[in-house]
Amino acid sequence: MMLSATYVGDRTLTVEEREPKVPGSGEVRIAVAYVGICGTDLHVFHGDMDQRVGTPATIGHEMSGTIVEVGPGVEGWAVGDAVTVMPLAWDGTCPACRAGHQYLCQNLDFIGIDSPGALQQSWTVPASTLVRLPDRLSLRDAALVEPVAVAVHDVRRSELAAGDKAVVIGAGPIGVLIATVAAALGANVVVAEIDANRRAAAESMGLRTLDPSAVDQVAWVEDWTGGAGADVVFEVSGAAAAVLGATSLVKVRGTLVVVAIHSQPRPMDLHRLFWRELRVLGARVYERCDFERAIELVAQGAIPADRMITQVVPLVEVASAFETLEAGRAMKILVAVTQ
Amino acid sequence: MMLSATYVGDRTLTVEEREPKVPGSGEVRIAVAYVGICGTDLHVFHGDMDQRVGTPATIGHEMSGTIVEVGPGVEGWAVGDAVTVMPLAWDGTCPACRAGHQYLCQNLDFIGIDSPGALQQSWTVPASTLVRLPDRLSLRDAALVEPVAVAVHDVRRSELAAGDKAVVIGAGPIGVLIATVAAALGANVVVAEIDANRRAAAESMGLRTLDPSAVDQVAWVEDWTGGAGADVVFEVSGAAAAVLGATSLVKVRGTLVVVAIHSQPRPMDLHRLFWRELRVLGARVYERCDFERAIELVAQGAIPADRMITQVVPLVEVASAFETLEAGRAMKILVAVTQ
Numbered sequence: 001m002m003l004s005a006t007y008v009g010d011r012t013l014t015v016e017e018r019e020p021k022v023p024g025s026g027e028v029r030i031a032v033a034y035v036g037i038c039g040t041d042l043h044v045f046h047g048d049m050d051q052r053v054g055t056p057a058t059i060g061h062e063m064s065g066t067i068v069e070v071g072p073g074v075e076g077w078a079v080g081d082a083v084t085v086m087p088l089a090w091d092g093t094c095p096a097c098r099a100g101h102q103y104l105c106q107n108l109d110f111i112g113i114d115s116p117g118a119l120q121q122s123w124t125v126p127a128s129t130l131v132r133l134p135d136r137l138s139l140r141d142a143a144l145v146e147p148v149a150v151a152v153h154d155v156r157r158s159e160l161a162a163g164d165k166a167v168v169i170g171a172g173p174i175g176v177l178i179a180t181v182a183a184a185l186g187a188n189v190v191v192a193e194i195d196a197n198r199r200a201a202a203e204s205m206g207l208r209t210l211d212p213s214a215v216d217q218v219a220w221v222e223d224w225t226g227g228a229g230a231d232v233v234f235e236v237s238g239a240a241a242a243v244l245g246a247t248s249l250v251k252v253r254g255t256l257v258v259v260a261i262h263s264q265p266r267p268m269d270l271h272r273l274f275w276r277e278l279r280v281l282g283a284r285v286y287e288r289c290d291f292e293r294a295i296e297l298v299a300q301g302a303i304p305a306d307r308m309i310t311q312v313v314p315l316v317e318v319a320s321a322f323e324t325l326e327a328g329r330a331m332k333i334l335v336a337v338t339q
Numbered sequence: 340m341m342l343s344a345t346y347v348g349d350r351t352l353t354v355e356e357r358e359p360k361v362p363g364s365g366e367v368r369i370a371v372a373y374v375g376i377c378g379t380d381l382h383v384f385h386g387d388m389d390q391r392v393g394t395p396a397t398i399g400h401e402m403s404g405t406i407v408e409v410g411p412g413v414e415g416w417a418v419g420d421a422v423t424v425m426p427l428a429w430d431g432t433c434p435a436c437r438a439g440h441q442y443l444c445q446n447l448d449f450i451g452i453d454s455p456g457a458l459q460q461s462w463t464v465p466a467s468t469l470v471r472l473p474d475r476l477s478l479r480d481a482a483l484v485e486p487v488a489v490a491v492h493d494v495r496r497s498e499l500a501a502g503d504k505a506v507v508i509g510a511g512p513i514g515v516l517i518a519t520v521a522a523a524l525g526a527n528v529v530v531a532e533i534d535a536n537r538r539a540a541a542e543s544m545g546l547r548t549l550d551p552s553a554v555d556q557v558a559w560v561e562d563w564t565g566g567a568g569a570d571v572v573f574e575v576s577g578a579a580a581a582v583l584g585a586t587s588l589v590k591v592r593g594t595l596v597v598v599a600i601h602s603q604p605r606p607m608d609l610h611r612l613f614w615r616e617l618r619v620l621g622a623r624v625y626e627r628c629d630f631e632r633a634i635e636l637v638a639q640g641a642i643p644a645d646r647m648i649t650q651v652v653p654l655v656e657v658a659s660a661f662e663t664l665e666a667g668r669a670m671k672i673l674v675a676v677t678q
Contacts (some may be wrong), residue, residue, distance in 0.1 A: 069632045095567030096591035096615075104591045106566070106618055157616070215510030227445070244604060252435035258609050265583060267604035270597050273621035277443055277496070280619040282612035 004120035006320045007044055007333075009055040013319045020122035023071030029124045030083060032337040034143035034312070035322050036062035039172070039261075040113065045322045053113055060119035060335075061112030064133065064142035074127040084135040084145045085118070085125055086291050087111035103287050110285075118317065121338050131291045133298055140312070141298050141305040143334050148294035148303055151177035153286040155185060156293075158232045158257045162186030167221060167230045167249050170237030171198040171209065173252040173308065173332050174259060176235050179207050184302045187231075190224070192217055192242075201331055205304040213247070221249045228252075229276075235261055240266050247272040256280045298322075308332045343459035344657045344674075346383055348394040352658045359461035362410030368463045369422060371653070371676040373482035375401035376660050378511070378600075380451065384661045392452055399458035399674075400451030401428040403472065403481035413466040421472040423484045424457070424464055425630050426450035442626050449624075458657065460677050469585050470593070470630045473638055479651070480637050480644040482673050487633035487642055489559050489598075490516035492625040494524065495632075497571045497596045501525030506560060506569045506588050509576030510537040512547065512599060512647065512671050517573050523641045526570075531556055531581075540670055544643040550583070560588045567591075568615070573598055586611040594618045645672045 004018040023029045036061075043049050044059050053059065067081045075081075089332040090097050090105030097105050109115050111125065133142050155178060160166055164187045168179045171193035179189045179202070191209045193199045199209040210220055219232055229251030235242055238260035246256050247269040256278060273280065286294075297303050313321045321333040343357045362368045376399075382388050383398050392398065406420045429436050429444030436444050448454050450464065472481050494517060499505055503526045507518045512530035514538075518528045518541070530548045532538045538548045550561055560569055568590030574581055577599035585595050586608040595617060612619065625633075636642050649669045652660045660672040 087522055092661075095565060098632035099591065101591050103615075106591065226434060226439075243609065252438065252440050252445065261613060262609040265606035266609050268607045268609075270582065270605050270621075272608075273619070273622050274597055274600060275621070277440075277621045277623055279621075280612070282609075282614070282615050282616045282618075284616055 002121035003058070003315055004058055005315060006056045007048060007053070007059055009047065011047065013045070013322065015316050015318060018120065021070050021124040021267040023124050025071055025073045026127055027071040027124050028067050028074055028127050028130065029069035029122055029273070030065040030085070031068045032063055032065040032118050032121060032123050033136045033139040034058040034064050035118045035335045035337055036143045036147065037163065037325055037333050037335065038062055038147060042322065042325055044113070045326070047143055049113070058116035059112055061085070062143055062146040063118035064145070065123070068122070071127075077127055077130060081320070082139065082142070083130045084133060084142055084291070085111070085129045086131055086149070086286070086288060087117070087129060087146070088285060089115070089126060089129065103285050116194055119315070119335065119337065121315070131288070131295065133295065137295065137299040140309070140334065142309060144298055144303060144305055144332070145291065145294045147332070148172055148177055148181070148298055149286040149290040150174055151181045151296070153290040154234060154259050154283045155181045156180050156290065157281055157283045158234070158255050160185060160187050160232045160289055163173050164188070164231035165225050166232045166234065167192055168234045168236060169242045169246060170260065171195070171202040171234070172236065173305040174201050175234070176207065176308070176331070177303065178206060178236060178259065180303055181297065184297060197328075201307070205307050213267035215246065218248045225251065229254055231255070232257065236260050238262060243268060247278060250276065250278050252276045254278060257283050259283050309334055312336050341460035342654055343397055344399070344654060345395045346392070346398055348386065348389060350384055350386065351432055352661065354382070354655050354657060357459065360463040362408050362463050364410055364412045365466055366412055366463050367406050367416055367466050367469065367514045368408035368461055369424070369456050370407045371402055371404040371460060372478040372675055373403050374399040374457045374674045375486065376664055376672050376674065377401055377486060381664055382450070384665075388452070397455040397459050398451055399456035400424070400449070401482055401485040402457035403478040404462070407461070410466075416466055416469060420473070421478065421481070422469045423472060423481055424450070424468045424629070425470055425488070425625070425627060426456070426468060426485070427624060428465060428468065434513070442624050449550055456678065458654070458674065470627070472634065472636065475632065476638045479648070479673065482639055482669070483642060483644055484630065484633045485648060486512055486671070487520070487637055488625040488629040489513055490520040491632045491636070492629040493517050493573060493596055493598050493622045494520045494595065495629065496622045497573070497594050499524060499526050499571045503527070503570035504564050505571045505573065506531055506587060507573045507575060508581045509574070509599065510534070510541040511575065511612050514575035515541050515544060515546065515575070515647070515670070517575060517598065519544065519642055520636065522546070523636060525570060532666055536559040536667070539651070540646070544646050548666040556584065557587045564590065570594070571596065572651070575599050577601060582607060586617060589615065589617050591615045592618070596620045596622050598622050624659065648673055651675050
């Protein structure tokens with residue numbers, strides 16, 4: 001038997017004993033070590049995604065662990081291998097898949113949302129989703145690989161280059177990771193954040209910040225860039241005001257990447273978009289190369305893991321992790337699953 | 340002496356006698372043959388741009404003509420040469436210019452808006468703005484080169500390829516030209532337009548149309564593209580509803596080009612942008628290569644000039660041209676200036 005956290009609806013998570021799932025053909029079973037809780041998990045907890053996830057549901061998709069059982073037909077993996085999971089399963093037949101964008105499959109199964117996730121001591125997944133972890137990377141830090149891969153993907157999509165100037169709007173976990181990945185690439189980065197605690201957290205990671213409620217951010221960016229505007233702006237706040245202001249921070253022919261989830265239509269300054277021939281890019285999830293780059297960055301210490309991980313709680317206290325996150329009192333909370 | 344049309348404010352154009360301007364160093368004087376009236380000219384006429392153009396002002400920037408006088412220091416041009424003008428003058432020193440985007444100069448002088456335009460019998464311009472017209476191209480059709488260059492630029496910016504599927508929203512002059520240029524490239528094109536007269540005009544030019552007020556355009560495009568969505572959508576209508584709906588017509592990783600001028604912020608579906616990793620591009624004016632391609636297209640008959648040009652009026656009737664356009668009773672009206 002093993003323990004599994006279960007979202008049962010109505011802001012309620014329970015921890016129950018379950019039978020581990022025996023790996024079928026092409027599958028492996030993982031002893032899950034750590035699971036990070038992200039904003040999407042919080043949306044599930046809030047009930048915003050009940051229709052999509054269904055109840056009861058085992059969620060969680062930022063994880064690390066060790067293979068404990070290998071199903072028939074699996075090659076290249078063995079019991080004891082340290083792994084993380086790229087939690088995407090595509091159909092391979094939709095127009096997006098046929099065009100080579102499998103990670104944006106029109107019928108994508110996001111494992112941990114659309115199918116059972118990692119908040120259980122024993123997790124059975126397709127071997128095709130496994131990503132190998134190097135020996136030098138702790139399982140604790142490896143639980144950051146998935147969100148770092150998001151940031152790596154966002155930065156790659158932006159085509160940001162060394163020496164460029166980037167503004168990251170929003171200093172939540174993904175904003176801070178994007179800023180860190182951009183800086184690791186050799187870009188000059190400033191993080192715009194109205195919340196003083198989040199600014200302080202970002203600054204503690206060595207990031208430059210500005211408070212758009214206190215300074216004229218357009219004038220600040222103009223001055224910083226010699227009148228040009230930023231090469232790239234990342235919108236990671238999810239706020240309507242941020243979207244409306246973002247276009248005024250971008251240089252002629254520059255790029256705005258929309259990373260945050262905006263569930264409602266947002267007013268955008270299309271005159272500025274037109275006038276400066278801006279480029280606005282949606283960016284979501286990742287490809288395998290993003291996971292591999294994320295592993296390198298975490299393993300080489302380029303990600304401030306000790307500052308990112310504000311708390312580690314045991315699986316039986318998973319509900320408290322959601323409450324702490326909800327209260328805005330944490331950057332990243334990990335759940336230690338197999339303890 | 341020569342005749343010049345002058346916008347004096349308050350929806351009023353007068354035609355007056357003036358002294359021609361003697362070309363200074365690096366300038367030429369052109370006997371203007373034809374001038375097309377465009378949407379921006381109409382905005383000026385409405386008084387929407389009084390602050391920018393000032394009054395009195397000579398406007399007009401879609402033109403053809405013949406050189407009648409060559410100023411000192413001009414090489415490569417002679418009296419009698421048939422020309423059009425690319426009406427942009429940049430400062431060469433702003434960040435956009437230094438980055439190689441002179442046509443988007445942050446202090447751009449758009450000749451015909453920011454400085455005197457072509458609605459005069461004798462127009463003196465920098466020789467650097469001249470674009471040579473081939474013998475086989477009539478001066479009448481050559482007045483279409485500037486708006487065709489806009490369309491060529493928009494299509495080039497979209498990276499549309501032969502065999503791709505494109506939706507053009509809005510069947511005004513620029514929408515119809517974008518559709519025509521896209522079709523000339525080998526793309527499959529549909530024009531979405533709610534106005535029956537404009538649809539009929541587009542159809543008379545051999546373009547396929549749909550009426551988004553009568554059919555479910557999302558379902559139509561899905562069906563047309565085998566469930567993928569369009570490779571490229573061009574927003575040329577200027578309507579808020581078109582912007583909100585446009586993102587749902589684009590395939591995964593596809594492109595929406597915003598060509599229309601939206602003077603107010605518009606609600607956009609950023610969730611769709613994110614979900615499908617769309618790309619939204621602003622597009623404006625042109626570069627010299629766009630003018631050269633436009634001349635080729637007009638000269639080879641790829642642009643339905645006879646259908647585009649719905650009326651030619653003499654200079655003394657220029658005010659009536661604006662009134663006819665305003666009433667929506669014309670596609671493109673040319674003013675025959677030197678007659």
